[in-house]
Structures are given as C-alpha cells and as structure tokens.
Amino acid sequence: MFNLPQALKRLVIGRAMRSEELGETLLPKRLALPIFASDPLSSVAYATQEILLVLTVGGTAFLYLTPWVAAAVVALMVVVVASYRQVVHAYPSGGGSYEVVSRNLGPSSGLVVAASLLVDYVMTVAVSVASGVDNIISALPSLADYRVLLAVGFVALLMAMNLRGVRESGNAFAAPTYLFIGAMLLMIATGLVRVLFGDAPVAESAAFGVEPEHGKDALAGLGLLLLGLRAFASGCTALTGVEAISNGVPAFRAPKSRNAATTMAVMGITAVVMFVGVTALALIAKVHYVDSACQLTGLPTDCTGYTQQTVIAQLAASVFGGSDSILFYVIQAATALVLILAANTAFNGFPLLASILAEHRYLPRQMHTRGDRLAFSNGIIALAVVAGGLLWLYKADVTSLIHLYILGVFTSFTLSQIGMVRHWNRVLASEGDGAVRAAAHRSRVINGLGAVTTALVLVIVLLTKFTQGAWLAVVAAVLLWLMMRGIRRHYDAVADELAVQDPREESVRPSKVHGIVLVSKLHKATLRALGYAEAFSPDTLEAVTVSVEQDDTRELAARWQEFDVQVPLKVLDSPYREITKPVVQYVREYRRSSPRDAVAVFIPEYVVGHWWEHLLHNQSALWLKSRLLFTPGVMVISVPWQLSSAPRADHPARRAPGAVRRGEPTPARGAREPERL
Missing domain, CATH: 1.20.1740.10 (Amino acid/polyamine transporter I)
Known part of the structure; x- marks a missing residue:
C-alpha cells in the first residue's frame, strides 16, 4: 500500500541509515x-x-x-x-x-x-x-x-x-x-x-x-x-x-x-x-x-x-x-x-x-x-x-x-x-x-x-x-x-521512585486478578475482547456496561442471553448519562474492597485507516484509559478491532499464529493451537 507521508519523508531526507553507518x-x-x-x-x-x-x-x-x-x-x-x-x-x-x-x-x-x-x-x-x-x-x-x-x-x-x-x-x-x-x-x-x-x-x-x-x-x-x-x-x-x-x-x-x-x-x-x-x-x-x-x-x-x-x-x-x-x-x-x-x-x-x-x-x-x-x-x-x-x-x-x-x-x-x-x-x-x-x-x-x-x-x-x-x-x-x-x-525523582530496594517484596504477585471487559454493544469487537480476556485466564471475569439509555441496556441484556455468553454482565446505572465516571468509580470501589487484588480492564477499540475517522470512534475509550491509568493496581488493555478502512497485514508471516483469513480453509482438528497469552 502506497504511503504518501513516508514517500514525502524519503524524498526530503533520503533513505534511512543503519546505526553501523555512523562512521561514514x-x-x-x-x-x-x-x-x-x-x-x-x-x-x-x-x-x-x-x-x-x-x-x-x-x-x-x-x-x-x-x-x-x-x-x-x-x-x-x-x-x-x-x-x-x-x-x-x-x-x-x-x-x-x-x-x-x-x-x-x-x-x-x-x-x-x-x-x-x-x-x-x-x-x-x-x-x-x-x-x-x-x-x-x-x-x-x-x-x-x-x-x-x-x-x-x-x-x-x-x-x-x-x-x-x-x-x-x-x-x-x-x-x-x-x-x-x-x-x-x-x-x-x-x-x-x-x-x-x-x-x-x-x-x-x-x-x-x-x-x-x-x-x-x-x-x-x-x-x-x-x-x-x-x-x-x-x-x-x-x-x-x-x-x-x-x-x-x-x-x-x-x-x-x-x-x-x-x-x-x-x-x-x-x-x-x-x-x-x-x-x-x-x-x-x-x-x-x-x-x-x-x-x-x-x-x-x-x-x-x-x-x-x-x-x-x-x-x-x-x-x-x-x-x-x-x-x-x-x-x-x-x-x-x-x-x-x-x-x-x-x-x-x-x-x-x-x-x-x-x-x-x-x-x-x-x-x-x-x-x-x-x-x-x-x-x-x-x-x-x-x-x-x-x-x-x-x-x-x-x-x-x-x-x-x-x-x-x-x-x-x-x-x-x-x-x-x-x-x-x-x-x-x-x-x-x-x-x-x-x-x-x-x-x-x-x-x-x-x-x-x-x-x-x-x-x-x-x-x-x-x-x-x-x-x-x-x-x-x-x-x-x-x-x-x-x-x-x-x-531524578522518577529514578528514585523506580529504584528497587527489596526485589522480593516489590515482585509479590497479587492475590488474584479480576478481569473486567467494558461493553457498549454485543458485536464482533466485544466478542473478541471477551475472548482475549478469557485467554489471559483471570481468576474472575465479568463484563460491565453503563446504562445510559434503558432501551439499549434491555436490548444488550436480551442479546447476551440469546448468544448464551458465559461471562456475567453487570450493569452500572448512570442517571446523569455519564460513561467514564461510573466505570472509574466501580473499579476504585473494587480496589478499596480488595486492595491486594489486581484489576485488568479490557477495552474494545476500533482501528481506522483515515485521520477523520479518529474523530468518530474511540473517544470514550481514550478518556476511560486516561482516567483508569491513574488508579493504582489497575491494568488497562486495549483490544483492537481493525475496520475495513484500516491497513491490513496481508502477508501470512505478519498475521497472528493460527489466524485465518476469510476464504481460507480452517485448520483441521488436532492442528497445533496458538499458545495462550
């Protein structure tokens, strides 16, 4: 795929040079x-x-x-x-x-x-x-x-x-x-x-x-x-x-x-x-x-x-x-x-x-x-x-x-x-x-x-x-x-704060990992996020949605039962129609009640191919990530879903192990499964 910015960059500054060429x-x-x-x-x-x-x-x-x-x-x-x-x-x-x-x-x-x-x-x-x-x-x-x-x-x-x-x-x-x-x-x-x-x-x-x-x-x-x-x-x-x-x-x-x-x-x-x-x-x-x-x-x-x-x-x-x-x-x-x-x-x-x-x-x-x-x-x-x-x-x-x-x-x-x-x-x-x-x-x-x-x-x-x-x-x-x-x-302050004093104490594993998948609708991006979350094998896993419109929430719950999704769905009320604040408050309350546990928050995100599409997607996800990153003991994991406009890695070697493109035969039973993350 032709990349205009890269082509212009090469035209202006020339080909990239290897570090070994510094002597030249x-x-x-x-x-x-x-x-x-x-x-x-x-x-x-x-x-x-x-x-x-x-x-x-x-x-x-x-x-x-x-x-x-x-x-x-x-x-x-x-x-x-x-x-x-x-x-x-x-x-x-x-x-x-x-x-x-x-x-x-x-x-x-x-x-x-x-x-x-x-x-x-x-x-x-x-x-x-x-x-x-x-x-x-x-x-x-x-x-x-x-x-x-x-x-x-x-x-x-x-x-x-x-x-x-x-x-x-x-x-x-x-x-x-x-x-x-x-x-x-x-x-x-x-x-x-x-x-x-x-x-x-x-x-x-x-x-x-x-x-x-x-x-x-x-x-x-x-x-x-x-x-x-x-x-x-x-x-x-x-x-x-x-x-x-x-x-x-x-x-x-x-x-x-x-x-x-x-x-x-x-x-x-x-x-x-x-x-x-x-x-x-x-x-x-x-x-x-x-x-x-x-x-x-x-x-x-x-x-x-x-x-x-x-x-x-x-x-x-x-x-x-x-x-x-x-x-x-x-x-x-x-x-x-x-x-x-x-x-x-x-x-x-x-x-x-x-x-x-x-x-x-x-x-x-x-x-x-x-x-x-x-x-x-x-x-x-x-x-x-x-x-x-x-x-x-x-x-x-x-x-x-x-x-x-x-x-x-x-x-x-x-x-x-x-x-x-x-x-x-x-x-x-x-x-x-x-x-x-x-x-x-x-x-x-x-x-x-x-x-x-x-x-x-x-x-x-x-x-x-x-x-x-x-x-x-x-x-x-x-x-x-x-x-x-x-x-x-x-x-200097960052270096002092990150300096290891007691390796054993500072590498202690959390008591358990609680996984949370944020859900707005039940679609392909949501199902991928749920699959990735299960692949991480957290001790507990739940899906969380914020109820802004009652009709949308009821429809989501109905489709959840229809698809027989095994992950429990928790609904957070939002009387003031906010999305970020209820999620952040819920995660922080969990951390306060279980301070020795770690929380892994999985957020489905769209990958788009044009600059203007960024204005139409992922705004709530970006704001949620920026707020959750300031909460101790919380890991934020983005799960991308590439839309059709996004550039694709078509070469087989660049795809994830075990991934199958549309139209390709699925692997036979007994074939080697991809390693769990």
Missing part, C-alpha cells in the same frame, strides 16, 4: 570548516556594518574610531580562538564550554553555559538568515515586501537539509562557503590594488551626509567612551559561533582533536583577514551606513522610499562597478548564501549540545535520539521552529534581532575560560613532568587572558545592549536554566 558521517577538515565555521566566517558580512551603524549616531565625526574598534575585535578574536584550541585538546569528547564548566565549576554553572549557548544558537539562525535576506534585497529591492516569508522559508530549507545528515549537508554547504571566502578575498585584493594605483573605490553613500542624532554630535569624555564600547560590543558579533567546533569534536575524523584544532586555526586566520579587509575598504570607500535612511542627507529621492544597501553591497558596487558588473551579483549571491548557511553552524551545534544535555537528563530524552539519517532530528526541528518564530515576531529585522545576540556566547566564553584555568591548576598540582608543566603554564596564561578579556566584553555588552533588548535574552536564558533544572529533578 564523520567529517574531513575540508567539510568541517563550512559546517562548523560558517557562522564566524559569515559574520564578516555584518560585523563592520554594525560598528559603522553605532558610530554614525554622531554623524561622521566619530568614524575615526572605526580602526581602533576593529583592532580590539581582532585582538579578542585571536585570544578566543587560541583559548578554544586549548579546550579542543583538553576535552575532545565534545560538549565544549558546557563540559569544561560542568567539570571544573560545577553542574549549576555548566547549566548557565548550556542555557546561554542554546539561546545564542537560536539567535545565530535568526540573525544570519535575516542578514542574508537583507543582502538579497540589496540586489533585488523588489523582494523587500517578502522579507519575512523568505526568511522563514530559508529556515525550513536549512532544517530539511540538516535532517538529511551532517555529511550530506556539509557537501551541499561547502561550495557556497568557499565561494564566499574566494569572492571576499577577491574584492578585498581588487580594492586594495586600486588604492595602490591611485584609483580608490568610492561608495555610493560617500556622497551623502549623515545627520547626527540630537545631542550626539558633541560627545566627549565618558559619552565618547561609552559610544566606542557600544561599537565594540556590536563588532563582537564577528566572534559568534567560534565555540561550535569545540562542541562538535566527535563529528571529526581521527585524530579528532588535532583536526578540530587545525580547523579552528584556519577559521580564525580567515575570519581575521576578511574582517580587517572589509573594514579597511569601508573606510577607504567612505561607506556611510545609518539606522534609518532619513538620517542621510543629499538623497536623490525621499528617504522613506530609499533602501540602503548593505556595507558589502556598497563595497562590491564601488570595487566592481555596481549593477553593471557580474562580480557585483556574484558577491551579493555568495554573501546571501553564506549568511543563510551560517545558520548551519547552529543547526549542528544546537542538536549536539541538546543531545548531551538530554543524556545528562537536563532535556527530554527525545533530544538524544538520532533520526533516520543519524542526525539529532528532534533538536534540528526544535531549533527551526523557535528561530522561525523569532523571525516572524521581529519581522526578520537584523537591527532588532542583533540586540538579543552575542550575550549568551560571551557568557559561555567567560565561564569556559575560568573553567580551563582551574583545569590547568589541577594539572599543575598533580603533574611532575617538566615539559607537561611548561605546556600547562603556557595554556593557563592563554586561558586566563581569555577569561579576563571575554569577561570585560560581557560587561560591556550588558551595559550597552541590556535596555535595547538584550534583557530578553537574559530572561530566556534564566527561564531555560530553570526549566532544565526542573527536568533533571523530575528524572
């Missing part, structure tokens, strides 16, 4: 780079833009701070990459910051990191996709009205690709990432060569003035310092996703730690070169980028109808000649693609971290389950749903979303570096080998410097972004932390 999904470095590093590499496309956006609140007067802010971002990136290379070598089992902090600072601190990272992964998807859509609109302004639809559609596409498995998504995403790197380096090199030959590129926005915000054009002292710090905090978006490699070490081919550390070094060098090049070109081309187009002066049209091009689009136009050049569209296409695919870093980091948390009983167990393609499918779907909701809520606006960003990642940066310092302290306390101690001292210095710098950035981000929306990220992380603690308490 491990990644070489050339695929690991675009999978785990696409986020920090792609952030080059908007990190410089965010710095300029902050500094232009005072007009063009403060753009001279741009090189200093960019230099501070580069220095921080070097420190963070070097620090996480230490994490990769010290904790190669994955988990990254979460594992480092949990082992060295305790489970509660580890959960702080986990909650921060989970929030940040969601924001990575939202910001990356929104920024990618911005670049598409810069090349094709007519798509501006479809911003949210495009963003949500791209999230769905990323989800589908990642459900196909890590390696397959890596093969699909590798080419756009390397195309972006090549295109950016070509643009930077071309622009700098033009500068050397005296033909410096000039951005379109260089001809426009910038109207400073009220009172912001004469900042000095503390105000100027705060402006610089805010620009630095915005530029630190270039560091998002750096920790993803440390979380994904198990996905690398052996030697895992060395390959992961090498990939991280390549990522750091490439990101620094591109960030410095883009920032330098933006200053040379005199790019002006503001929060609102109405802040620009000298526009050729009304500001309400003017759409700003992104910094990358302005640079590509100034270097290659705008819409007349094919390279302009190559840059825009590559940038849009890599920004959208940058979300893939989160689609790999979030499910891996969620699976580790589920293994440690901080998230539902389903997060630890691999899907058909050996990916953590539930984590991938959860990330897509939440990120898609954010994009819809914030209308896929990068400026609105960016304020919720990077807070979580610097929380994890800071705590993980503190944890690594404690790790090296323990190594030094127990290690006597001189070479090992020297390496530990060197690593402790690197991680100590990383802890200080990232803690400083965390404070800056909190001060400059908290009132602009970062408080929402803090609230989300706190709620997630509380939720994970609650989930762990629940799992």
